[in-house]
Amino acid sequence: MVTGERIQALAFAGLKELPAQFVRPDHERPENTKAVEGVTAPIISLSQPRNVVVKEMAAAASEWGFFLITDHGISPELIRRLQEVGRVFFELPIEEKEAYSNDPSHGKFEGYGTKMTKNHDEKVEWIDYFFHVMAPPSKVNYQFWPANPPTYREVTEEYNKEVLRVTEEVLELLSEGLSLERKALKGSLGGDEIELEMKINMYPPCPQPELALGVEPHTDMSAITVLVPNDVPGLQLWKDGHWVAVDYLPNALFTHIGDQIEILSNGKYKSVLHRSVVNKESTRMSWAVFCAPPPETMIGPLLDLVDKTNPPKFSTKTYAEFRYRKFNKLPQ
DSSP states (O other), X not given: OOTTOXXXXXXXXXXXXXOGGGOOOXXXXXTTSOOBOSOOOOEEXXXXXXXXXXXXXXXXXXXXXXXXXXXXXXXHHHHHHHHHHHHHHHTSOHHHHHTTBOBGGGXXXXXXXXXXXXXXXXXXXXXEEEEEEEESGGGOOGGGSOOSXXXXXXXXXXXXXXXXXXXXXXXXXXXXXXXXXTTHHHHHTTGGGOEEEEEEEEEOOOSOTTTOOSEEEEOOSSSXXXXXXXXXXXXXXXXXXXXXXXXXXXXXXXEEEXXXXXXXXXXXXXXXXXXXXXXXXXXXXXXXXXXXXXXXOEEOOOGGXXXXXXXXXXXXXXXXXXXXXXXXXXXX
């Protein structure tokens, strides 16, 4: 695959057949691993009494590792503006987008990217993306933020404030669900130094969606991920031995439990295995915010949750070490 070849460019070049590097092995193809439809993932309204929310969220985090949040206080208008500036960026001429291209192989993750293969056997995902850090201010580098559209920074900073508020609330509720004090999880993840990373995912129309994947099955290495998609479905979760399709719910926050919360909770909360499928006619987009500890933070099962009858299920290490091992597919 030519470096710099973007999925978006391929998709709109009138491709009739999927190039071989995108065709998944038989056991991974959506046509052979059909998702169950009509199973409703947990929907949690934050307007309920707190004890109800704590109970519902703990159950969803334990059984699914995923839930949809409603009544979260982020205005539909702000979500619409966030999606608009992301769409406009991806509609820019290719040269303008390439000015932001990243280089993950050299540790440069921020910017415009396509998940290229590490070796010839690895299949390529049907996705382009834009990735940058949103918080804390000390880690933000605006040179990686799109200059076009001109409102990108203003809208994204406003959304960042709202997501910081929501993620803090979710971490408090999850802490209470473990019978810990409210700030336990946030404190263990780095407190006010917790990092928020924005990833705009763009899945163009695919000529043979039954053979490809937008994102292959994975768990997020973050603590939690808060995502808003457009109205083209595609997210699927692994639950009870099969894939479950998640329906679109306007203005809901699609919330994933990630690896770091699973570790801190000593396995009580599950990091959800999920994948994205693609669509023949429509472009799917999603705006994911990863809430993650700073690299030097030591993460292991919380001492209050381990004892002789419930020993630690995970080793303690820095988030940087965890990330390195996960990227390089080394045992944790």
